[in-house]
Amino acid sequence: MENFSEWYHNILETAGIYDLRYPLKGCGVYLPYGFKIRRYAFEAIRDMLDESNHDEALFPMLIPEDLLAKEGEHIKGFEEEVYWVTHGGTTPLDVKLALRPTSETPIYHMMKLWIKVHTDLPIKIYQIVNSFRYETKHTRPLIRLREIMTFKEAHTAHSTSEEAEAQVQTALNIYKTFFDRMGVPTIVSQRPEWDKFPGADYTMAFDTIFPDGKTMQIGTVHNLGQHFAKTFELEFETPEGGKDYAYQTCYGISDRIIASIIALHGDEKGLILPPEVAPHQIIIIPLLFKGKEEIAMNKAKEIYKSLKNTYRVKLDDRDIRPGKKFNDWELKGAPIRIELGPRDIENNKLTIYRRDTGEKFQIDEDNLLNELNTLIDSIENTIKEKAEQKVKSFITILDNHDVNNIKETLSTKKGVVLVPYDENIYTEEFEEEIDASVLGTTEYDGKKYISIAKTY
Amino acid sequence: MENFSEWYHNILETAGIYDLRYPLKGCGVYLPYGFKIRRYAFEAIRDMLDESNHDEALFPMLIPEDLLAKEGEHIKGFEEEVYWVTHGGTTPLDVKLALRPTSETPIYHMMKLWIKVHTDLPIKIYQIVNSFRYETKHTRPLIRLREIMTFKEAHTAHSTSEEAEAQVQTALNIYKTFFDRMGVPTIVSQRPEWDKFPGADYTMAFDTIFPDGKTMQIGTVHNLGQHFAKTFELEFETPEGGKDYAYQTCYGISDRIIASIIALHGDEKGLILPPEVAPHQIIIIPLLFKGKEEIAMNKAKEIYKSLKNTYRVKLDDRDIRPGKKFNDWELKGAPIRIELGPRDIENNKLTIYRRDTGEKFQIDEDNLLNELNTLIDSIENTIKEKAEQKVKSFITILDNHDVNNIKETLSTKKGVVLVPYDENIYTEEFEEEIDASVLGTTEYDGKKYISIAKTY
Numbered sequence: 001m002e003n004f005s006e007w008y009h010n011i012l013e014t015a016g017i018y019d020l021r022y023p024l025k026g027c028g029v030y031l032p033y034g035f036k037i038r039r040y041a042f043e044a045i046r047d048m049l050d051e052s053n054h055d056e057a058l059f060p061m062l063i064p065e066d067l068l069a070k071e072g073e074h075i076k077g078f079e080e081e082v083y084w085v086t087h088g089g090t091t092p093l094d095v096k097l098a099l100r101p102t103s104e105t106p107i108y109h110m111m112k113l114w115i116k117v118h119t120d121l122p123i124k125i126y127q128i129v130n131s132f133r134y135e136t137k138h139t140r141p142l143i144r145l146r147e148i149m150t151f152k153e154a155h156t157a158h159s160t161s162e163e164a165e166a167q168v169q170t171a172l173n174i175y176k177t178f179f180d181r182m183g184v185p186t187i188v189s190q191r192p193e194w195d196k197f198p199g200a201d202y203t204m205a206f207d208t209i210f211p212d213g214k215t216m217q218i219g220t221v222h223n224l225g226q227h228f229a230k231t232f233e234l235e236f237e238t239p240e241g242g243k244d245y246a247y248q249t250c251y252g253i254s255d256r257i258i259a260s261i262i263a264l265h266g267d268e269k270g271l272i273l274p275p276e277v278a279p280h281q282i283i284i285i286p287l288l289f290k291g292k293e294e295i296a297m298n299k300a301k302e303i304y305k306s307l308k309n310t311y312r313v314k315l316d317d318r319d320i321r322p323g324k325k326f327n328d329w330e331l332k333g334a335p336i337r338i339e340l341g342p343r344d345i346e347n348n349k350l351t352i353y354r355r356d357t358g359e360k361f362q363i364d365e366d367n368l369l370n371e372l373n374t375l376i377d378s379i380e381n382t383i384k385e386k387a388e389q390k391v392k393s394f395i396t397i398l399d400n401h402d403v404n405n406i407k408e409t410l411s412t413k414k415g416v417v418l419v420p421y422d423e424n425i426y427t428e429e430f431e432e433e434i435d436a437s438v439l440g441t442t443e444y445d446g447k448k449y450i451s452i453a454k455t456y
Numbered sequence: 457m458e459n460f461s462e463w464y465h466n467i468l469e470t471a472g473i474y475d476l477r478y479p480l481k482g483c484g485v486y487l488p489y490g491f492k493i494r495r496y497a498f499e500a501i502r503d504m505l506d507e508s509n510h511d512e513a514l515f516p517m518l519i520p521e522d523l524l525a526k527e528g529e530h531i532k533g534f535e536e537e538v539y540w541v542t543h544g545g546t547t548p549l550d551v552k553l554a555l556r557p558t559s560e561t562p563i564y565h566m567m568k569l570w571i572k573v574h575t576d577l578p579i580k581i582y583q584i585v586n587s588f589r590y591e592t593k594h595t596r597p598l599i600r601l602r603e604i605m606t607f608k609e610a611h612t613a614h615s616t617s618e619e620a621e622a623q624v625q626t627a628l629n630i631y632k633t634f635f636d637r638m639g640v641p642t643i644v645s646q647r648p649e650w651d652k653f654p655g656a657d658y659t660m661a662f663d664t665i666f667p668d669g670k671t672m673q674i675g676t677v678h679n680l681g682q683h684f685a686k687t688f689e690l691e692f693e694t695p696e697g698g699k700d701y702a703y704q705t706c707y708g709i710s711d712r713i714i715a716s717i718i719a720l721h722g723d724e725k726g727l728i729l730p731p732e733v734a735p736h737q738i739i740i741i742p743l744l745f746k747g748k749e750e751i752a753m754n755k756a757k758e759i760y761k762s763l764k765n766t767y768r769v770k771l772d773d774r775d776i777r778p779g780k781k782f783n784d785w786e787l788k789g790a791p792i793r794i795e796l797g798p799r800d801i802e803n804n805k806l807t808i809y810r811r812d813t814g815e816k817f818q819i820d821e822d823n824l825l826n827e828l829n830t831l832i833d834s835i836e837n838t839i840k841e842k843a844e845q846k847v848k849s850f851i852t853i854l855d856n857h858d859v860n861n862i863k864e865t866l867s868t869k870k871g872v873v874l875v876p877y878d879e880n881i882y883t884e885e886f887e888e889e890i891d892a893s894v895l896g897t898t899e900y901d902g903k904k905y906i907s908i909a910k911t912y
Contacts, residue, residue, distance in 0.1 A: 021569055022516055022562065023523060024553070029566055032511035032581065039512070055488035056495070060478050060603050061586055062539075067479060080545040083518075085555065088590030089536040097480070099541065099555075106478065110485055113477055125488065130517055130586070134544030147516050 004212040008263060015271050015332050018141050026139035026146030033332060036279035038150060038258055042128055044276060045152055045178050052174060054124045054154060059106045062097040067105050071231045074104060077198025081134045099132035104250065107155045108232040115246060117237040118159045126154035142259040143456055150255045157234060157246040164223060164247035171221045171251040175206060183274045183384040184208050184260045185391040187416060189440030189451050194428045201225035207439055209394040210263050213414020215453040218256045224248040264387045271333025272356050274383050275376045280314040282307060283334045285325050287341040296340050330355060335379050356383050401425055406434050406452060418449035426450060460668040464719060471727050471788050474597050482595035482602030489788060492735035494606060494714055498584055500732060501608055501634050508630060510580045510610060515562045518553040523561050527687045530560060533654025537590045555588035563611045564688040571702060573693040574615045582610035598715040599912055606711045613690060613702040620679060620703035627677045627707040631662060639730045639840040640664050640716045641847040643872060645896030645907050650884045657681035663895055665850040666719050669870020671909040674712045680704040720843045727789025728812050730839050731832045736770040738763060739790045741781050743797040752796050786811060791835050812839050857881055862890045862908060874905035882906060
């Protein structure tokens, strides 16, 4: 993958993920195949949130100007990139309406109506919605969009600071597990003060490293303390009969997880999809030799039926040559292909092709379900391990934080540079000097570092 | 239900469906319980569309002004109710952006890029998205919103007029089945020329009748002919090597199906939910008599475990009195309640309460799964039949179309009035004279009528 950017744009189109040709910068179309990947990925996070006592809800997309502006720091962080609705039909609106860049303000406005006493807490809700940023930087499909088509944002309110802190840990664990299931390795950092979420006490962030060595933030968890709670008057009666403000957290992931799945696992032949998000986990391709078409097709249908309740399986019965089908599904990253040739069928054998390793081997038909079970596990692990190795190879640990040394390392070796943590140099000026981004403070192999990288 | 409007607003709040208190007219919040109903309802339609070869996709929410205005009739139908984004941050945009009122224009713009030759057709796609109307009429929660939070719109393109016509029938059948599954009876009409979808050849519509006797449109299916195809240049090479424009259809449903489920089935005690969309189909309530708490609670857990893989079941173990729990779940419309008292448990019996009929009866514990199966079916049918009777009681058939007679009937009897079809009177002037809405032409018991009603 010599030119990652070219490969990435190309694969979005050829694999049917996302169509860039919508006539508006930073906005595009999730195509059916890409949409399915999105669906399975976000179903996974939805299940995890539901199981950990989060409730899904849905809040309005339009935010009146005065509501968005209520939290001073927050609006400062967003005001240059908010889209404003000013007219309904030809009528100017009395109050400008923002397209949500994120939903703290609408959600916390509602929370005020729901929180009276400590027994109303905790509240843990989330929504999966579109959101909007008027990006002036170069936009990139599924990475830097003006319409973020998929934003999963969770918001919680608690009666104690300790509980909010514990929720931050819970959220970090949920995201770790989720990224792990997607096979996407991450580096977790506490963002520096000057780069935290506007209105937060502190921000924890997940960065992954793309094949071009640049890092990309794919998830954040914020401890909001009582900043928003005070602004939005989330006051409640404590068990002791006193008053306190709620302690809040919020955390989000976006379409960038889809971009990461594509970017981190793919190869020159196309996508390599983890089985969990693959629209079709298994493709059945009958090899139709003259005079024996029916045997192969019947066997294909039989196998399709035997698998369809267990896996997402597709029988490719298009009237084109098998080689073309092989290429199509390799490009689209289907994890497993089952080939059915007449000789195999006679011998009760099946030929299996494994997309992630390129291996091809025969198995006994009788043993198919067992083999597939093992295979799916093995594919998931292999994909994950390969991605971990790639990301690891992009991490360089320095034993000092000499500016020239860091600059030299960044210019010769792509990826993340870790330097020993030192509070004296951990400043915005340092970041400017090294001409790269400080991701934050990072625990790595039990030690505390400052993590530095060129970022998306 | 003397005052339907009051009942409806009240139930949205008390049952935790939708919070109206967002500080922007026509915009509100789907609360967790309401969101689940929405989720199950739209999962049902999603499954039906997927099974009938539709592909889910996702198109941008923002539509550049020139794109929206491309189809003349279409924009005329919407221009007074489109929200316009004019600024990004403090920067005025070069081109105004509309919040999608519906997605014909963005989708057909993309279709042009996808359609070259007849083998590229048919295309059948759908998306489930938010959409926006600057409503100047009185807004109503989940009925007339400025942010339609859930709009399922399907769009198809075909190579022949016959195929498009057949797709209209397919769509009508899908919707009929869907509304049937939701227990919501409908009247299907072909809308009059003067009330068809802007840009369509003709519009078929599903109306239901609310408890106040007013009709509400809850689904539409449009045959677009080649109007949009010509505007958007959806030209393709025919099998014969000639050129033709695609033949298109589109069809949609919205949050109004949720409003209908609530309105048509509910009673004075609260919601009555069809099992298919009930967040919890079965509520288990242990009756905790002093000294025997453990017996009841253990039995409750045992039954919960035995049911949870088959049904959406909830064990209500809150530390409040059973009567309060009964009321809560009657209000929230849970179809079945299982009560576990110590004497029942001793006798291997369970007490079942059925929300739709209010019946309470005992069953043998050994027979629980069978009983529940039968019960769920019976509940679905009963809910549906009751709603059908209600709607039927709102239909009056006249044997003539005398204007005074129609007005008299409309003023004394709520609901829909059917009068014999006569092309000579089927005009906009007639509609004005009778001071009610002409829903269109309707087949009823094998005869063709003009259907007339007061509408939402």
